[in-house]
Amino acid sequence: TQAASSTLMASWAIPVPPTMSFRSCFPCPAEGCPKMGHYADRFKGKTSAVEQILFFNTGESGNFTSWRYKVSVTLSGKKKVSGYIRIALYGRNGNSKQYKILKGSLKPDASHMRDIDVALNVGKMQKVKFLWSNHVINLFRPKLGASQITVQNGEDGT
Secondary structure, eight states: OOOOOSSOOEEEEEEOOTTSOGGGGOSOOTTOOOEEETTGGGGTTTTOSTTOOEEEOBOSSTTOBOEEEEEEEEEEESSOEEEEEEEEEEETTEEOOOEEEEEEEEOTTOEEEEEEEESSOOOSEEEEEEEEEESSOOTTOOOEEEEEEEEEETTTOO
16 A cells, blocks of 8 residues: 555545446536545545445545546648647646647547646636647648637536
8 A cells, every 4th residue: 555645635426326336426516526636525424325436536645636627629721641649738836737639630620628637627617728739740830720719617517
């Protein structure tokens, strides 16, 4: 087992009815998902049901916290290109690393959605950085952008 650090650790758990998958339970319900770890005492009784199923959203290492965001990107441009798109989140509490949303055929007006697990709660969103790169050298220098990017916080649905 790994010893807990002195930093405040918390992960949230999403209640999942037995007949549903985790994806259909995203984001947390209006009353919130119970937090595990340091803030668990704020959610007394939320996890007391018999045979209750919870999806624990945890990180890979360190303090094991993870914050889930659902990212939707609608592409804009003139021509289809091959490559990848990444996004990075910037918020009051800090910034995320870059996350790959799609690798493959990038078509204008196409929408792509992906859940990303971020190592920190970025807090109130201030900016989303959109990056793209094509796989091959293209003499025509295609341009691609995002006409819309939507980020939904898994903790409170905003």
